Amino acid sequence: MSNVPIIILREGSEEVKEKEALTRNVNAMVAIAETVKSTLGPRGMSKMLVTSLGDAKITNDGAEILNSLDIENVSAVMMVNLAKTIDKEIGDGTTAAVIFCAQLLKNALELVEQAVHPQHITHGYRLATDKALHIITSIAETISKDDLTVLKNIAITAMNAKDVADFKEFLADLSIKAVKQVEGEDTFGKVSNIKIVKAPGKSLTDSKLINGLYLKKEKTDSSMPNVIKNAKIAVIRRKLAVAKTEFDAQIQISSPSDIQRFLDQEGSVLTKYIAIFKKLGVNMIVNNSDISDKFGSMLAREGIAAVKSVGESDYKAVLKATGATFVDDLTSLSEADLGFAETVTFEKIDKDDYVLFDGCKNPKAVSLVLKGGLEKILDTAEITLKDVLSVVAKV
Template sequence: MSQQLAGQPIFILKEGSSRTRGRDAQGNNINAAKAVANAVRTTLGPKGMDKMLVDTIGDVVITNDGVTILKEMDIEHPAAKMMVEVAKTQDDEVGDGTTTAVVIAGELLKRAEDLLDQDVHPTVIAHGYRMAAEKAQEILAEIAIPVKATDLAMLKKISETAMTGKGAEAAKDKLCDLVVRAVTMVAEEDGTVDKDNIKVEKKVGGSIQDSEIIEGMLIDKERVHPGMPKKVVGAKILLLNAAVEFKKTEVDAEINITSPDQLQSFLDEEERMIRTIVEKIIASGANVLFCQKGIDDIAQHYLAKAKIFGVRRVKKSDMEKLARATGATMVSSIDAISKDELGTAGLIEEKKVSGEEMIFVTECSNPKAVSIIVRGGTEHVVDELERAMEDAIRVVSVVIEDKKLVAGGGSPETELSQRLKIYASSVGGRAQLAIEAFASALEIIPRTLAENAGLDPIDMLVELRAAHEKGQKTAGLDVYEGKAGDMLAAGVIEPLRVKTQAISSAAEAAVMILRIDDVIASSKSAAPEGMPPGGMGGMPPGMGGMGGMDY
């Protein structure tokens, strides 16, 4: 980039930097963002397809989850990265609806492109989009349906909608039941749910039907000594965050030993110190010990003799959940061990699950932490099931917190689209064009649902519009019957937050990408693989395995 001044070129940017301006810059960015939306579009809805992602070392991920797909793809283009951020935000806030958010953002940009071709200024489009997004939030709040946290049938339907199309169809009823039971168990009085208190353990082997919920904790460990009991009824549990082993000096010390007797007494003293620690544990009345650090061999022997069930190197997160499930207090110093710090559980036992030992802490009086064990035939099945469960857990938690839901199946989008078109005509001016574009863009959701189910998108849209014009606010696309149907009656429902978050983050991302009219890419000493030298002239070849995509 140089400026001519009195015949003398002035260099502002470093040699090799590239600059794309105006419509070219917007075109490149919009195309990159549309390519990302196209990558996940086919996964939307109950009839959506899955993606197989293979990374550089050959690990395979088979998934239908929007955010997982985008995280696994190595996306290089900066505008495309913004779309990945949309999915991540959606995932952090709600846990579901990631594909919806990205697809809407892509469509908003596509519609904006048409307006740019008609010489509508990007700022006008951005302003109209913001107005439309605000109005959409109002309309959504209006059409939302209240739900009680105790309405288990509704909660089950919500988790079913979140899991549909994610490989969990075979045992949907069973899994939804587990999700709803787990979330309602850990929910606080004020309706907040900390999903960290629900632990999802996956084990390959058995079938999906073998998945179960443990009203307490499941720990992927085994007891430290075979002489310890395998099963403890009426467990008194000590959670220890200190090592049950000989204390080494903090400072470097040297001990001069001049005779064998001295060495022997030194070793005896070591053993005596460990025995003192074990005696403290026994004196507290504990018959189960979960230790976050190590347990010495000698200590293991003494604990086994005292018939204490011991587990070592338990993860910190598991220790915290154990504290919640059993009511025990974490003890960080050997001297602080006392019977007041102990927790209780009706039963603790070590069982084999798919050939591996696991510890089950069950029959807790008021489990505020629970575990779900997910089983399946192969590793990929179990991984995808775990992702489906995580989504469902998050979605049910969100509904318990917000107590608001909307119908699914593209029904809120169709309703919004119609209401926004009416709103656009009341606004007038150039902003009207942008609001109308926003309204049309929302119809991409029912259109995509129809396409993925092999139905004619135009016929379906016409049918949906007609139903909404008659005042059927919950009419959505019944992909199994291939016609418009009442989604609320069919039990296809989602949390309100899924829609509000998807529309607001999609609108924000679209506006941000639209407002960029100049891309200045500084030169890199060596362009990374897949990135053309000079950076962002166009789409990088093979954007994370999407090179041949038509956009």
């Protein structure tokens, strides 16, 4: 009896074996494909996605639809993971890949029902894959990444089935310019350096490419300047505040002069930081760490603007856009570490605060500002542009 395994299942569980289990799994994966099948092609229909909170979203993007599904079947999850992999590695074609995979599974199930062993079916599919790759290689044409006509046609093709197809030529040109700005050894891996910002406007044709960066941050102190010309930018990781001790301490003060000496000593630490920035002509600070209200006020009096608690992905984008060098120790900060932008502007877009680094020299991080009258159009354009940027960069 001790060698007999004991399996404890939840109430309502059932055990399914062999062909019935295979059939259920295949049907679950085919059902996933059927969910997005109607969105494929120029005549594809959009789906309305409703969250548990009641928020509705309309889209015909296969990857977004699949990501929103609440799936429990393990096989169906594999199909969703396939879509995620295609989206990550290529950027487009998720719907077509899922539908194609589902049809292969349906064909395989028919063969299984005819008593063909799954190993033989798998072997046949491998032979078919090799043959398909051979045919594709034989008919493929070599193209240049500098052939803008081909790149534009590729971008337009990626938008043919999208809701923004009426603006496909304009958005294709915009996407190619953005990718060309950040291209390098691994252009596909640098697509994340293209920030997409949505803003209210009359039409998508008002959208534009900024040779710089939009950062979703507000200035540390409200009295800091809103616009900075010829910005010299320090990107740092340093808590700009009086350091607190690890242990509790008491200070005995017997006269008003003692209070003033204590405050002066506290302020001298911050004054040293100010002196470093003023000596180098720094007028914009991007800090990965915190900036106290007191120091923010001191910076404002000197005409220096700052943003604090900037996340890793954002400060790295600032480095690429402005050419700055990340510095931990302020005492080692030098002229060579500073970045440059013709203008740094703090502005409000819709309901959010942004800081714009514009006019950067040869930036490797840029921003696409999408403008439209409806939030749905902007959301669709954002999803579409992410796909198009990935496809163009992959070429």
